[in-house]
Amino acid sequence: MNLRWSLELELMTLGKKIVDVHQVDKSFGEGTNRLHVLKQVNLQAYRGEILMLVGPSGCGKTTLLSAIAGTLKIDSGQIEVLDHKLHQMSGGALTRFRGHKIGFIFQQFNLIPTISVAENVAVPLLIQGVRNGLAIQRAKDLLAQVGLGNRWKERPNKLSGGQQQRVAIARALIHQPALVICDEPTAALDAQNGEIVLDLFSQVARSPDRAVIIVTHDNRIFSYADRIARMDDGEIIEVQERDPAVIPHFVHEQHASL
């Protein structure tokens, strides 16, 4: 506890906090149906780390993730992502912010079935306004990195689940976002594929400038996390490091690179 505290202090002073969730409250519904989903939640994510949000269904982890991604308005509290105060931003600004700073991986992959794999991957660049040809070229390069270089022409539904998720990973990373949000990335995959995908993901996504937040309840992949935040009933009940030894090392490395 003490150690973590000091570590947090250190990282904070270094200005490497990418996500800072402070006293966030969120509830849905009215009156007796009112459901208090997030209760005074505090959470931070730092550059270079993979943070997993775990907990039982309905504990509010997806809501928290939505709030961090800037797709959900919170009732009170503050969310700062990359020094942007999301709780104060307008819808349009939030949309632009999402398009430039955040990569998304969805549970169901949400690849558009009627366009090719490369075009799917290129979508974030297209949203940013990058020229189509260039975007496709970069998508092809990235697909090669995730091992699908020869399948860029195909439609997503021609690929297996694992392959589709790899496409989704490429899509999430193509515009070099500083924050990657993953919602149950292995839920639609079998165990073996889940592991392969996450193995790949932890390799390509991990970057000294980037934080990755993964919501999951798949305990087989906990080992890929640098830190694990456990949630229950709208509160963060515990944040634990996977291997305390790794993080200082990693942080030092990163520090050196700066």
Added chain:
Amino acid sequence: MNFLTNTLRYGSIFAALLGVVMIIQVVRVQAENKIQPANDPPVTPPSKPYAQAVAATGILEALSENVAVGVPSPGLVSKILVKVNDPVRSGQPLFKLDDRELRAEEITARAQREVAQAQIEVKQALLAKLDAQMARLLSVTDRRAISDDDLENRQQDVAIARAELTASRAQLSVAEASVQRIEQLIERLTVRAPRDGQVIQLNIREGEFAATAPKSPAMILGEIGKLQVRADVDEQNATRIRNGQQAIAYLKGDPSVKFPLRFIRIEPFVIPKISLTGSSVERVDTRVLQVIYSLERPADAPLYVGQQVDVFIEAPNVQPQP
């Protein structure tokens, strides 16, 4: 799947483009098929010779106005003495009606005249005889041989015979008058031309019955060396017609034949329009003012009496132009 979507995509786009092309084609063909309204008829109608004119339909007549020759009494035509187009002099016999009945009467009358003649001779002879007896009586000097009574009787006989002779003479003149009357009647059955002219229509043949009030006249005489035009002006335009207005006529059926007209007169009586359209059963409900013009027969174009003409009469507009 890919092939199918591509076919669908390009097929539909192609079909859509083709549709636009085809519809343009339709519009083009439609424009081609459109019947262009002809502004001018194939034969240019006569252009109006005056800026302000009253139009009328006219009919060509002989200058003297056509004479419909009638018969003095109904009867069979026995002999026609002229042909259509024959020039006739005034008094020239045109045709004869059957006179056999009158001729028969004439024979009787002549016989009666003979009788009267003979009667005179009888009376003369009688008178001569009585005169002779009287003379013989008077020559007797012995007054006693003759009674006064006898002498008086003789004298009276002579007076009676004289009177009878006078009566017979009167009888003769009666008989002669009768013969002359019948001769006159016979002469009357020969229809003669009332004036110089030309036979322009002959509606009767030898052997036909000529009525006194026929549907068509037996014969029409006219002067066709000079023609006149009788123009029918609609009564609504009648107010624009004045004495002496100029006019030009075009032959109906050949608008290229154009001839100037010379004003003669306006008929003072507005009459119901006589059909000029050719329809026999056309009723009349319009009255027309007739204006008569004369014209010189053009040298080159043949004109015939009865032809219709389109007449334009130069007449100022009574209404102000809009």
Added chain:
Amino acid sequence: MFGLALKMLFGDASKYLMLVAGLFIATFLIVQQSSVFCGLMTWTTATLKNVGAPIFVVEEQVSQINETIPLRDTDVARVRSVDAVRWAMPLYSGIQRVRVSDGSFKTIQLLGIDAASFAGAPTRMIKGNLADLRLPNTVVIDTLAVQRLSVDPKHPIDIGSVFEINDLEARVVGICEAMRSFTGGPFVWTAYERALQYTPASRKMLSAVIAAPIDGMTAEQTAAAIEKQTGLKAFVNHGFGENPKDFNTSTIWWYVRNTGIPISFGTTVIVGFIVGTAIACQTFYAFVLDNIKHLGALKAMGMSNFRLSLMLLFQSFTVGLIGFGIGLLATSGFAFGAMENGQPPFVMPWVIPVAAFAVTQFICMIAALLGILRLSLYEPAMVFRA
């Protein structure tokens, strides 16, 4: 981005087909029905087209060409007397019965024209000589009459053929092309005087006086002068438009007001519009619903509502364009058939396809608007709820 929109659209073959079909039906029904309506209305003015005179003078009460109140014969002279008139000729127009050689009766539209000038004569002679119309008992018939009056299709009536109009002999001396009449009877031209003989007698027989303006005056000015001077009604003959003094306009409006034709065709057009709208909106909405997950993902990934709306609009616009094009294709097929056959009537002014384009695009906009509405209700956060 528009490429993406197109690919999404074409990718869903069944919905794409449905959308195109809906708009195709709307376009086809609107264009085809409107054109047939226009064609039918044009047929009502066939006499005006076939008798190509610049001015028609008719009785005061007449408001359309097929209903004639006869004039007096002298009215020709009265019209001719108007200063603004260059020429004026009589015209007879009436429906008469023809007995064909097999004894059956057919109706015809008999036109009597001035035989000297041939004012009002057909402009497109195919066979024969117009001048022969001056011979006794002669007529010029149109191609429809050849079809209708022929007893044996192998030996159609031709120049020299004889039929009877009201028991009077009529000998064909010419065949021409003419527009069909509303009543369906073929046009038969003859000399004015002969037309009166063919027609059972009545008090007045002159149907109209046709006239032309003098040089330097428009038909309208001359028509006004004729009306002022004669008290008759004078119409110009340019074609359907806004001028109420045009006989075409007047005739067509008469039919629009006095017959159920516009209602019948209008109903079909409206049905086309409704069916098109229903199919297009329903399908497009289903299309958006089908893709809502992906559209939501795009929204989450930072695509603005505006750009998404543009995409949807672009998609519906494309579908509208293609449906419209295919609708035109079908219509033109119909049109060529109709023009070849001579019927049903088909006249398509450029306004019709333009209006149909506007209508289909309107339908598409409505459909897109529904989709946009649906999409705007979709919060990007919903993507995370699998």
